Structure formats: C-alpha cells, structure tokens
Amino acid sequence: MRQGKFITLEGIDGAGKSTQLAWIVELLQRAELQAVVTREPGGTELGERLRAVLLDKSMTMHAETEALLMFAARREHLDKVIMPALAQGQWVISDRFTDASFAYQGGGRGLDTGKLEILEHWVQGALQPDLTLYFDVPVEVGQQRVSQIKAADRFEKERGDFFQRVRAAYLDRARQFPGRIKIIDSSQSLAEVKAAVEQTLQPLLNHG
Numbered sequence: 395m396r397q398g399k400f401i402t403l404e405g406i407d408g409a410g411k412s413t414q415l416a417w418i419v420e421l422l423q424r425a426e427l428q429a430v431v432t433r434e435p436g437g438t439e440l441g442e443r444l445r446a447v448l449l450d451k452s453m454t455m456h457a458e459t460e461a462l463l464m465f466a467a468r469r470e471h472l473d474k475v476i477m478p479a480l481a482q483g484q485w486v487i488s489d490r491f492t493d494a495s496f497a498y499q500g501g502g503r504g505l506d507t508g509k510l511e512i513l514e515h516w517v518q519g520a521l522q523p524d525l526t527l528y529f530d531v532p533v534e535v536g537q538q539r540v541s542q543i544k545a546a547d548r549f550e551k552e553r554g555d556f557f558q559r560v561r562a563a564y565l566d567r568a569r570q571f572p573g574r575i576k577i578i579d580s581s582q583s584l585a586e587v588k589a590a591v592e593q594t595l596q597p598l599l600n601h602g
C-alpha cells in the first residue's frame with residue numbers, strides 16, 4: 395500500500411487557498427491518488443458546529459476561548475477524519491491546520507505562543523503535515539479578493555493591522571520550518587500560482 399501524505403493549505407483570508415485546493419485535487423487524480431479533502435475549523439459534524447460559532451460575527455469570546463475551540467475542533471478532526479484516512483494510505487488535503495492557530499490566535503490576537511505549543515502537543519503529539527503550502531499575498535489583495543465574493547465573517551471583519559500581524563506570523567512560521575512550509579506567491583496570476591503549486595507538489599507526487 396502506498397503511504398498517504400498530509401498536506402495543508404494556509405494563508406490570510408482571500409489568499410486563494412480554496413481555488414488552489416481544486417487544482418491540487420486534480421493533480422492527485424491525474425496521479426491516481428485518492429485524497430480526502432477537508433477543512434479547519436470543521437471537517438466533522440462537531441467541528442462544523444464549532445466553525446459556525448467561531449465565524450459568527452455576532453459572537454464575542456475571549457481570545458483564549460477562541461484558541462481552545464480551534465484546538466477542540468482539531469482534536470475531533472484528527473480522530474474522525476485525518477488519522478483514519480492516513481492509516482488507510484489516503485492523502486489528506488486540509489484547508490488550514492495548526493499553523494492557522496499560530497498565525498491568527500498567536501499573531502493576530504497576540505496569544506502566548508508557548509500556550510499554543512502546549513495545545514499543539516496535547517492535541518496532535520508529534521504529527522505534523524508532510525507539506526504546508528502557504529499562499530502569501532499582501533493584506534490589501536486578500537481583503538479585496540474576499541470582499542468581492544462574500545459578506546465578512548467574524549475574522550474577515552477584523553482590520554488591516556490584524557491581518558498584517560497574521561501574515562507576519564505565517565512568514566515567521568515559514569522561516570522557522572522551511573522544510574515543511576513552502577511559500578507560494580499568490581499575488582501572481584492564477585496560471586502562475588497553479589504552476590508554482592504543481593512544481594512544489596511534484597517531489598511528493600513522484601515519491602508518494
């Protein structure tokens with residue numbers, strides 16, 4: 395049985411993750427690889443309910459409550475979706491995972507990174523994605539793109555300086571884990587971003 399890989403997509407809101415996710419699925423299908431496509435927060439019945447609460451713009455909560463709910467949804471996601479799929483040799487593509495907690499709750503909300511590391515270790519032990527594609531765009535580009543397609547949720551209604559901190563935290567993570575996190579310049583045209591994604595995935599597709 396071929397071993398499945400765990401791939402995560404990250405970026406500020408509107409960076410283009412969902413668009414490229416469809417392309418990744420197509421690349422995997424061409425390589426005759428089975429993939430489970432999922433997202434965070436969410437991916438399970440409970441996780442989707444938590445997502446609705448977390449994204450509800452009329453909801454207020456303490457930043458630590460927000461982080462704990464993200465990790466609670468993740469624990470369920472790992473147990474019900476990610477671990478079983480990987481154990482069966484399937485690939486898992488997740489639209490966001492733990493790097494988002496370090497970027498949004500750590501960078502954006504200013505939570506202590508040490509506390510997030512404790513939650514990370516508790517919830518996922520040593521498990522890390524095999525590859526993380528971080529779609530990098532200037533904040534104004536992400537905001538412009540997202541405003542054209544939907545009404546703002548609880549995160550998307552945050553101000554530009556929140557997203558500057560989120561982006562800076564993502565870039566810090568990419569510098570910290572250069573083997574795992576690959577930066578894709580998502581301000582390029584769709585065709586250019588697709589080409590960069592394909593090139594970055596190629597080593598995994600060849601050896602998957």
Ligand SMILES: Nc1ncnc2c1ncn2[C@@H]1O[C@H](COP(=O)(O)OP(=O)(O)OP(=O)(O)O)[C@@H](O)[C@H]1O
Binds near residue numbers: 405407411543581587
């Ligand atoms: N490289 C690109 N150039 C121009 N427009 C793009 C590009 N990538 C995505 N878009 C457009 O930007 C919008 C947001 O893209 P998408 O939904 O993929 O972002 P996202 O990162 O998944 O956002 P969110 O995190 O808010 O769900 C869509 O209308 C999409 O067509």
Ligand SMILES: Cc1cn([C@H]2C[C@H](O)[C@@H](COP(=O)(O)O)O2)c(=O)[nH]c1=O
Binds near residue numbers: 407434494
């Ligand atoms: C996993 C995770 C997510 N978030 C935030 C980031 C986004 O604003 C939303 C999810 O919406 P999307 O359209 O599916 O990207 O949730 C977060 O703050 N912390 C996390 O750990």
